[in-house]
Amino acid sequence: MYVCICKQITDSQIHEAIGRGARKLEDLSxxxxxxxxxxxxxxxxxxxxxEAPAASGAMHCxxxxxxxxxx
Numbered sequence: 882m883y884v885c886i887c888k889q890i891t892d893s894q895i896h897e898a899i900g901r902g903a904r905k906l907e908d909l910s911x912x913x914x915x916x917x918x919x920x921x922x923x924x925x926x927x928x929x930x931x932e933a934p935a936a937s938g939a940m941h942c943x944x945x946x947x948x949x950x951x952x
Contacts, residue, residue, distance in 0.1 A: 884925050887918025895926055899933045906930065 882892050890913050895903075898912050906927050909915040916923035 884929070885913075885915050885918065885922035887922070888914040890915055890922070892929060895929050896933075899930065904930070904933075 884890055884892050884895060894913055895909060895915070898909055901912075903909050903912060906916060906923060909926055909930070910917055915926045
């Protein structure tokens with residue numbers, strides 16, 4: 882399933898990145914480009930990170946609203 886439409890990134894690609902050592906959203910951004918476009922995928926990508934067995938700590942996600950007229 883696509884997680885990031887802007888960069889065509891799937892949940893499978895995120896899981897593969899986690900397998901290679903990604904532990905934070907910043908890791909996914911650097912490796913795959915997650916959350917570097919509109920940012921709508923950041924929340925779901927963070928949720929996927931929280932599901933990874935090697936991920937630790939509580940994840941809290943605040944969904945960002947993007948409005949086309951916002952500056």
